[in-house]
Amino acid sequence: MRTVLSRVRGFYGDNPLHLLVLIVCFALAGFAATHEVTDRLWPLALTWFLAAVVAHDLILFPVYALLDISSTSVLGAVGRHRRSSAPPRVPALNYIRIPVLGTALTFVLFLPGIIQQGAIAYQAATGQTQEPYLARWLLLVAVMFAASAVAYAIRWYVGGIPVRTALAPVRAMFEEGERVLLVGEGTVVPVAAVATSAALYHPAGDRPGAWLRTPWRDLTDVEWRADGGLLDLVPSARAEGRPRQVSLACPEALIDLAKKLVAEGARSTR
Known part of the structure; x- marks a missing residue:
């Protein structure tokens, strides 16, 4: 049975159920047409039908397709800059x-x-x-x-x-007065980084469920490696420990914010 369904799908290009629904729709349309032609006003009904098809396909469809594309672009832009x-x-x-x-x-x-x-x-x-x-x-x-x-x-x-x-x-782990500015999504976890007014929090890779805190003043820069989907945290000379990495799904907003806060932290320590 699966072989037959696979062959039908390969020949038709979609699920056989789709073909069945189309056949039923055409059958209902044909049934309605056979009753309509017995009415003496069927030419008027046909004219209205053709006019509706032309008005929809040539006027309405481009209009609401453009509106839909525009709304998608606007909501996408809002989401990227949020x-x-x-x-x-x-x-x-x-x-x-x-x-x-x-x-x-x-x-x-x-x-x-x-x-x-x-x-x-x-x-x-x-x-x-x-x-x-x-x-x-x-x-x-x-x-x-x-x-x-x-x-x-x-x-x-x-x-x-x-x-x-x-x-x-x-x-x-927050200090007094510390507030969340941005939550970064991960590729396999819902939260891969939390940017606050004082530090960047990210999971400790060797300890599941544990988080590391890296103050902005202890960083000199952040660098994004697109090939691996990793954000490199470059520590300052006075900071202890080796460079750390954070895996992110949508890094743009976090990178911009991190660079700004790292620069502010560097100025505050001079």
Whole structure:
């Protein structure tokens, strides 16, 4: 059976279930078309359908694709320049994209009622007015965005649990007045470095669970080795011990901050 499925996947290019869903969709579309052609207004319906296809593919799709790309770029830029002691940011794009998509789809679906098109015919057929449509649509939009915000908050909190757990032993080593400036993500651990106002904390490689504290005043520079994904901590002449290394996943923000604090520490010791 697996061999047959593998051959179908290799020939079709996707999961056979995808092909099955497409066949069902085409069957439903064909069933609807056979009923539509019996209506004398089918040319008008076909015209509306073709106009909708052209309007979507040539106008709407480029517009919302551009908006989606722009929002992705903006959120990515914000994430790259974000310096915070909070847990790593959960990508927010889908939590914005889904309610926006739901807003647009429901607006198109309920547009005749929202703008009260055919109000007389609607009231004659139902005995009700179309006035509640706008308020109910706005309520539906608010519920979608609220639900998305709650889901994002839950995801953000759960995703930050490993980070808060890792930060607990580090905070126990803080001196009075010391505060967290940046949390660096690791390649295999949620937290690989913690930059504070006084020092850089990083795991002790030979002692699992233990952390080392390197004051900024004891460093002369930090150097990034892209080939190994390691940040070299270059000690000053008065500092004891050998150079240390920190493995990082996203080093840009930490490197910039570390170089600034090392320079400030060097000036303060002169």
